[in-house]
Amino acid sequence: MKDQKFNYSSLKDLRADLSEIDFKLPLTENTEILSKEIKIENSIIPNRVAIHPMEGADSNPDGTPSDLTRRRYKRFANGGAGLIWMEAIAVDDAGRANKSQLYLKEDNLAEFKDLIEFINKESRVNPYVVAQLTHSGRFGENNIIAFRDKDLDPVSIAENDFHIITDSELDQLQLNYLKAAELAAEAGFDAVDIKSCHRYLLSSLLAAFDRKGKYGGSYKNRTRFLRETIKKVKENVDIDITVRLNIYDAIPGGWATDKNGEPELGESAKLIKDLESLGAKMINVTASTPYLKPHVNRPYDKGGYKPPEHPLRGVQRLLELTKFTRDNLNQTLVLGTGFSWLRQYGANAAAGMIAAGWTDLAGFGRQAFAYPDFVNDIFEKGEMDKSKVCISCSKCAELKAAKKKAGCVIRDQEIYLPIYRELQQEKKADKLEAVSN
Template sequence: MASHEKFHFQSIEEVKEKVAELGANIHLSEDLSPLSHPVKVGRKTSPNAIAVLPMEGCDSEPDGSPSELVERRYTRFAAGGAGLLWWEACAVVREGRANPLQMMLTKENVGKFAELLKKTNAAAAAANGADHRPLNIIQLTHSGRYSRPEGHKGAPLVPQHDPLLDPRVGLAPDAPVVTDEYLDALTEKYVQSALLAKEAGFDGADIKSCHRYLLSELLASHTREGKYGGSFENRTRFLRQTIRAVRKAVGDDFIIACRFNVFDAHPYPYGFGVDQNDAWKFDPTEPMLLVKMLVEEGVDLLSNSAGNPYYIYPQVTRPFDQSSMGIPVPDEHPLESVSRLFDFTRRIQQAAGDVPVVGNGYTWLRQYAPYAGAANIADHSCSFMGLGRSSFAYPEAPRDILTKGEMDPKQCCITCSKCTQIMRDHGRTGCVIKDSKLYAPLYREAREEAQQREHSFQ
């Protein structure tokens, strides 16, 4: 491992030199044509190989329907030219919302989502040509340990206790865990949400299983008793039965996706994909079994992630120059963090065969991200280059890549983590630097309110 440092590269040659110095497994190609190729996803096709990854704004209406800020975000993403829009976390039950303004599809508001999808697709066509129609995938979620459906106090729902994470959410060691009966009934909630998504006009739904939310934590529930814990078969039972139930309900023309954690970077027996003796050592055994299981269950689209954004090692999920407040500087170079994520995607795509995999970890590379994305697609290390935080800062990046052959360095995300800080402060989030007129005041507002709450608790 090398020391952490901020992005400072002035040329692709400098990036290549640093990659070589670190021995990182990162390839760069100046032939960007792979990014323009259509990608078959299930029975549908994305017009290109660039995806917007799910980035939550925490800014829907209280009933879960799209607000003006949500409409602004997705019409900008669509106009930006990406072929795949992976919409943000949408709660399947009220008690599973990560915040009081988390997106949520209901029978009462499905029409509002349908209206927004029409506007989104129209924005894509207007900016990129009449034949440009992105695929729209909505991410269905239950926030589990990180549920906060009302106010500023969490209301965690966990499948197992965790001595490291429980104190951070105020969970007592003897607090009840969710029952098998609760999980049995929850599958139908995913089915109902998927049917509403199809009615609204989405092309597919993601059964979200990453970042230590409920389904992600179920994958690591080694200490849980009963049919949803212990063995690998039991820990994957909920995901398998839910995929099957959703498929039966929505039919074969609707995409079923899964964005899941490959590596939790969290000690066994509370982490998934980790060596039993070293939480920082990846054990691919179960993650690869999971990929093959998902393919056998007929999942059409995969995306891997890692880590826990709520804990103290966010670089495992999203390499950064500067992290949010209270997070230590990691003892590795961001390019090593990027390389780890690329390696996970490479393994997942190899195991998934023809099922497309959306890669992540590109944003820290700034204007050199397309060179890495093109190289990874060309050597079959992934099928899509996914852009997360970058899309908050620079929604036009896909169009610039495809039409100009480059990204504008002045518009790139600088990985300052202020968008994350707003979320931690319970505010509405976006890019504070590149979209400052709107989000700088929201950042200050959320910071001040968080500080007031901190003082009131002291």
């Protein structure tokens, strides 16, 4: 398995490399199970394929969906997925990643209600739609952090330009999440995601071992914000609750991670069970943070960053974390992660994992940017078109990280190639300026 790039012309070729790393992934040629509906609370998800939350960084300045935002969700809706997990939606202005991130508030509720109606109108399957509620924390414009972090500080905040959020501010933030959940229900979303991943603010609290006060130190305190926010929403809002969760951080000494950065999943297993007992209806699996270790949550084989492992190892990690989550739950559904790098064989892995009980649904992120109608092709043709799949170049992630409008530079060139070229010119100019100085 020397080739770091995707180089499989058949399932047989893929199985050979899976065997080489002793990964018993249940691949299947029969993808019919992906078309089966599944019940969640009092709703029906019409099939087992989901669109992961993929930020386009293209909202209007007031947080409302722009024409480009609506274009993206029209493509997702037309594509046939049974679940659309909408990209990050800030719960307050201070928590926005940038002024192009969606932000749901009383003043723009009508625009979000219109977007949900638009999605339902454009889809043939009546998709289940999740609102991902977020506070960007250290990765937002306001550099709000839960604690100093030797690994993440250098890539997220400037010295003396940050604010360590207080316990009283966190108390108020719980109420902001509650208000956002109320608005999401009014807008017509089927569920809210109390997002706790990728070391944004809520995710970072899970790793706040050295923080003083009621939100740091013990397991009870580090999980307090997430647990109490879920309770508030459940008691006050008629909407399903979901969580996109870092199963572990892959950062030395981080959440569910040992001092060497390896998984230590005892607390993670406990939290997964606690979330189920609190009434969470679905857990969306992920890990680490793209700002420090992008290969962990987004295996890829092209781009400027060189992953320290074969991408298939990254796929293995995510799919095994998905199975781990499923094994620790009874009723709560699991949305699996890690399929896009497999290109046209992602559907075969998804179907096999569902049939084997490794997951309940399969989520695709970058794949949906590149190939928004991939679900229709799976159901109508029995397979994905290899000429349309995501090639895992991570150019979409480069755009998002640079706070540019993000989408597929390769498959959606008319919109995103000019933006990417502009970014490359800016980087070149910055490099020349640095040399001249």
